[in-house]
Amino acid sequence: MNNQEARLILQAYRPGGEDASDPLFAEALEQARRDPELQKWFAQQEALETRLKARLETAIPVPGGLKSELLALRKISRVPRWFQPMKLAAAAVVVLLLGLGVFFLFPHPQTQLASFRETMARYSAQEHEHVVFESHDLTAIRQWLQGRGVEINFDLPTALPGRSTQGCRVVDWNRHKATMLCFVLNGEHMDLFVMDRTSLPDTGLPLYVKTGGLMTATWSKGDKVYLLTGENKELLQKVLQQTSI
């Protein structure tokens, strides 16, 4: 093995010594021990790689809320006890007997949430008849909604004052009615959707997911699920950080 071959192999060596006992590196390491020039090069490489790895970790910071969002996914994905692996075989028989219809009657909560999110994002992106009732008066909006049999006892995020409302409409998702409120705040367009939680999971804190080109934040409070759409995550976070959820 010449020094060029040894260098090629040693480029894959991880600083920290995890590969020290790997036979693939043995000959190249031995060569580096024997050859002072190669040894010097290898020592410089290790120092540089260690520093580069640390700098890259600093240069690509992990968003602060990501971990809690990932842990919150458990809550969404939680399934009834009878669906645990030990009972899965028995459940599979039932599923076979009932056929595909069961899938549509009892879809997975996470699938449901994704479907809700995608449907609301489509309404939010819709330009034609974006709102049906136009008003900057939240009281008038609540009266209009009440007349259409929609729940009006919802909490607005505190950073979205009623006066910034542009209007509202009633939208459908899986035969459930949801309220859509359109806001423009500091020139930024946002839509807030509120619906009885029904079959949707209790997500608790906001989950940020980009859907159909829009950023969405979904959270639940009491028996209601809320979904806010906007241009980007920072905008939604700014609105929601002032709201107790």
Add this chain to the structure above:
Amino acid sequence: MRSNSPHKTNPLITHSDTDFHHVNEADYEQAVNSFYEGLYRFAFSLAGNADDACELTQETFARLLAKGGQLRDHSKVKAWLFTTVYRLYLGWKRRETRFPHLEITSVENELPPVTPETVDKLENEAVSRSLLELEERYRVPLALYYFENHSYAEISELLNVPVGTVMSRLSRAKELMRKSLAAKFIGVERKIIPINSEAQRN
């Protein structure tokens, strides 16, 4: 929702839907604690922006929750996560090249060697761009090498390429990244050519 493209089956994972069951919550939490930072950074190196990196990371962990029970060997969670995020990205990837590829031509031989001190003096953005600007075939193995400390053998298995190819790509990737860092350090980024323009010329 973007769809995942069909890719080669990873031998570590059984893909039959009849095997479907969930990973338990304690294992999931441990996986998040152990790997979410490295996975996010790897996703960032693939997608090139924080929003898509978050979405890739969330989707990967959502799949772990839904399908992680298929993993026969829990020590393979790391490989499963990184394979899944990479496949998700490949499924998304029918889109334009996000980052122009850097061409350092006439000054290549004049660039100073990169040292730990040079690296310390560079701005965060310059450091991350020096990785993001690499062609994908070099960027992906190098990101795996740096984030979560993947070995050459793990990279080979994850990307399904021979060990020799991993070795040569890592070597070339490091060389290109160092040239890019050196160029940024002395401010000689002469010419940036989007890869599409280059393809049109040829």
